[in-house]
Amino acid sequence: MKRAYLDNAATTPIRNEVIKVMKNALKHSFGNPSSIQYSYGRESRSIIEESRIKIAKNIIASPYEIIFTSGGTEANNLVLRSSILDLGVQHIITSQLEHYSVLQTVLYLSYKYHVYVNFVQIKEKGILNLNHMEDILKKNSSKKTLVSLMYANNEIGNLLEVDKVIFLCKKYNAYFHSDTIQIIGNIPINMEKLSFDFVTASAHKFYGPKGIGFVFIRNHILKKIKYFMTGGFQEYGIRSGTENTYGIVGLSKALQLSYSNFSHHIEKIKNLKFYCISELNKIIPNIIFNGLSSHFDKSIPSILNFLYPTKKKYHLLYFHLDLMGVAVSKGSSCNNDMKKVSHVIKAITNKNLLNKMMPIRISFGIFNEKKDIDILIEALQKIRKKKNCL
Structure with a gap:
């Protein structure tokens, strides 16, 4: 049976080159990187710091502004919790469209530390109302504020107007954290030009290993952060625990490869998206695309x-597609309740529509080809012909 993997926003296949450097690190660089009294440990430490330098170079940052984590969720938690405990943040501005690692953490911190939370209004197609955001900043100018908004939405693909958000944060002296987990490794980012205070990344979103990511923290802020995880002095004392050496090596290699041939890869993915939109329009009259995902x-x-x-019931369509060899999703894989519609889609879609339609998220990667889209289209056509489907 022909198969098509079209859920790259959930995770990407790991590159062969990445596997190779990770295997080499597993086999030859087994020393504890904190055991610098002998060569085995120093070699592992050297590999970690070389990787940190390479990662920083790829996002135009300083190496000491990179802190390794177990992935994007931990990185987002580190930013949010440290902002309150170490930076004295009393007020958080975010949106209802954020990833659960931000939303759930913000709500928990709000309850535990009595932090005031505001949600930016959502306009049509999931566009954030930045005028409303400015009104919130203006009304709360006396409070130390953190704005936490994702650069690219992981479900509907909407791109944040980051320049405007950065301008407003500077104007009202607020910190700016952006979940850039769908951006870093897929779109070039320049930390010298973009005045983020915090950004987060996860290697398995750009053809690297799972279980490793990083957070960028602007240097003048990093100096104020005491610790996130206690028990040692790793990662400048902020994140204790023996570093994932082979994961860090894999992350560094994956990021380097993603940006070394970026133009070719992005052109291929754009062409796949254009072809997919064209084919979907042929088989689904008056198709409704969620958010701005169809706007290039x-x-x-x-x-x-x-x-x-x-x-059919919401949770069955994906299984039918899977049986036909097609892997797509209804949204974020971190929200794995198949019977529930994503909080993002609920926030931007008319309830009546959701009673008779269901969301499908397709996410393309560098290993996809047009034939994968053909397999998807053929599967959707077969499902539509069944008696219990429209």
Whole structure:
């Protein structure tokens, strides 16, 4: 049976070159990087610091501004919790469209530390109302504030107007954290030009290993952060615990490869998205694309989200597609309740539509080809012909 993997926003296949450097590190660099009294440990330490330098170079940052984590969720937690405990943040501005690692953490911290939370209004297509954000900043100018908004939405692909958000944060002296987990490794980012205070990344979103990521923290802020995880002095004392040496090596290699041939890869993915939109329009009259995912200049190229008309229960369509060899999703893999519609889609979609349609997120990667989209289209056509589907 032909198979098509179209859920790269959940995780990407790991590159062969990445596997190779990781295997080499596993076999030859087994020393504890904190055991610098002998050569085995110093070699591992050297590998970690060389990787940190390479990662920083790829995002135009300083190496000491990179802190390794177990992935994006931990990185987002580190930023949010440290902002309150170490930076004295009393007020957080975010949106209802954020990843659960931000939303759930913000709500927990709000309850535990009595932090005031505001949500930016959502306009049509999931566009954030930045005028409303400015009103919130203005009204709370006396409070130390953190703005936490994702650069590219992981479900509908919407791109944040980061320049405007950065301008407003500077104007009102607020910290700015952006979940850039769908951006870093997929779109070039320059930390010298973009005045983020914090950004987060995860290697398995750009063809690297799972279980490793990093957080960028601007140097003048990093000096104020005491610790996130106690028990040692690793990662400048902020994140204790023996470093994942082979994971760090894999992350560094994956990031380097993603940006070394970026133009070719992004052009391929854009062409796949264009072809997919064209083919979906042929088989689904008046198709509804969620958010701005069908707008090439306003969404990340790798994500396309649409509503599929069906009478079947929400959680069955994906299994039918899987049986036909097609892997797609309804949204974030961190929200794995198949019977529930994503909080993002709920926030931007009319309830009546959701009673007769269901969301499908397609996310393209560098290993996809047009034939993968053909397999998806063929599968959707077969499902539509069944008696219990429209």
